[in-house]
Amino acid sequence: MLRFDGVSFYRGSEKIINDVSFEIDRGDFAALLGENGAGKSTLCRLCNGLLKPDSGRVTVCGNDTSSAKTSAIARNVGFLFQNPDRQLCQNTVRKEILFGLEHVLSDRAEMESRTEEMLEMFSLDGKRDPFGMSRGERQQVALASILACKPQLLILDEPTTGLDYRECVTIMGIISRLNAEGTTILMVSHDMEVVGDFAERALVLSGGRLVADAPVRRIMKDAQILDSASLLPAQIPALAMSLGDNFSDVFTVDDMAAQVESVCAKKERAPL
Amino acid sequence: MSGFLSYMNGDSILHRLNPLTKLLMSAALCASCFLTHRHSVVIGVIVFNLCMSYSAGGLKRSLAMSVSFIKLALLLFVLQVFFVREGNIILTLPLNIYITDKGALFSSLFSLRLVAATMPLAIMLSVTRMSDISNVLAQKLRIPYKYTFALTTAIRFIPIFSEEMAGIAEAQTARGVEFDTKNFFKKIRLLLPLCVPLLISSVRKIEGSAISAELRGFNLRTRECGYKTYRFGLRDAGALVLTAAIIAAAVLI
Known part of the structure; x- marks a missing residue:
């Protein structure tokens, strides 16, 4: 689905992405982690051809991004920017969703049907002006307009930044459902709780280099990697690490409850 | 630019x-x-x-x-x-x-x-x-600071708006809008709807800056004020x- 082969990218004389290689398969849910300035957003822009690599090769849905037009890649790759206002340009939510569809479809009935589907999925009022909505609602409109195009790969640049808990749950619920249906997800996030709850795999960038590519559970418990990328683990894995070896497999609240129960039961059974 | x-x-x-x-x-x-x-x-x-x-x-x-x-x-x-x-x-x-x-x-x-x-x-x-230009115009040419500040802020905002426009164009390209077309006229036609988000983000930024300046006593400033x-x-x-x-x-x- 997405493949980086020894990709480097320079801004001026500064090397922003340094010899990065990885592959994301269809249906994967990968999180891209790293401190500010690590190159996460640049890497995302390399994925859909907004930026072209200076060396190496990026292949997405079978297209080499160096030769394919970004607008053509956009038929298969959806990109949700951190700031939804840059994506919104129409005066109603319905028109906004239709705007993206008009570029990839020609069947009017299909456009109408997908727009209705998105309005229902996000519980949005099609007549509302997107610019009069809250930040979280605008983010949902931007996401709806991307999902209407049914992308095979969805790139999310900090999708939950600036959202309240309810909005965050709504957006991540929809993304998670899409992933279960087969959409590949690459998500940049600083929120380790969200990463821990939804992503299966984590790519960790530091200073433009890929320092780790492993399951999220392993990354969350690797203090060295987390430290190299200035990351803190989610609360439950952090607590589990501090409680020692008995809790090494604990990752979620449910795991923790089960393990605490098990440890308590063992203590009760143990002779005084 | x-x-x-x-x-x-x-x-x-x-x-x-x-x-x-x-x-x-x-x-x-x-x-x-x-x-x-x-x-x-x-x-x-x-x-x-x-x-x-x-x-x-x-x-x-x-x-x-x-x-x-x-x-x-x-x-x-x-x-x-x-x-x-x-x-x-x-x-x-x-x-x-x-x-x-x-x-x-x-x-x-x-x-x-x-x-x-x-x-x-x-x-x-x-x-x-920019701050030196607005200060010197107020101090030496006696132009009210409000106007000199407005002038320099307008100049200062040019690169910000330019970056914003580039960001908007990038976001729209990622949605499938053909900004990467070589047809100049098509590009111009596609650029027109982008004036809406640019205008809205500009107004928001300007309003934010105005409120921020107001909250820091902008209207209290006189010609004699100024550190340099x-x-x-x-x-x-x-x-x-x-x-x-x-x-x-x-x-x-």
Whole structure:
């Protein structure tokens, strides 16, 4: 689905992405982690051809991004920017969703049907002006307009930044459902709780280099990697690490409850 | 274009000149391009601009800026050269289109003037902090600070809006809008709807800045306020003499 082969990218004389290689398969849910300035957003822009690599090769849905037009890649790759206002340009939510569809479809009935589907999925009022909505609602409109195009790969640049808990749950619920249906997800996030709850795999960038590519559970418990990328683990894995070896497999609240129960039961059974 | 207007750190003579001297110099250099009818003088002004830029450590930036202006100047030259019908014909083309010697001279002078007259202000802005410009206009020229601040803020916002527009275009390309098309007219047609998000984000930014300034006592400021003072020195006198010489040369040569 997405493949980086020894990709480097320079801004001026500064090397922003340094010899990065990885592959994301269809249906994967990968999180891209790293401190500010690590190159996460640049890497995302390399994925859909907004930026072209200076060396190496990026292949997405079978297209080499160096030769394919970004607008053509956009038929298969959806990109949700951190700031939804840059994506919104129409005066109603319905028109906004239709705007993206008009570029990839020609069947009017299909456009109408997908727009209705998105309005229902996000519980949005099609007549509302997107610019009069809250930040979280605008983010949902931007996401709806991307999902209407049914992308095979969805790139999310900090999708939950600036959202309240309810909005965050709504957006991540929809993304998670899409992933279960087969959409590949690459998500940049600083929120380790969200990463821990939804992503299966984590790519960790530091200073433009890929320092780790492993399951999220392993990354969350690797203090060295987390430290190299200035990351803190989610609360439950952090607590589990501090409680020692008995809790090494604990990752979620449910795991923790089960393990605490098990440890308590063992203590009760143990002779005084 | 955004990089051309942003402040360039340095400690050159140009950096140390009084901001008002720099404003006068750039206005005078600009005026001298229109006072002369000789190509050599206008070319001289361009060379002088590049020398100033070199002394301030910004030659690379000025050359890049010149290339952008030259492209625009060439376009204007092509548009102008076919409309002047006076003079001796030096090139005849089909459909009764021809180029005259007067047309070629006028258009080339016009194009050179465009390059020479726009450079001084851009160079001056790149070696002067916006806050210094607004302060000196308020202190020395007694223009109300409210207006000088509005002027400098408008200039300061140009690169911000330019970046914002680039970001919006990028976001729309990622949605499948063909900004990467080579068809110029199609590109213009696609750009029009983007004016909406740009306008909205601009209004939001300006409103945010205005509220922020208000909350920090913007309206309480008087001409006497201001931390820095801007005295004229010997180097300012020298710069003004040089400017006067350039104007005299433009008029007399």
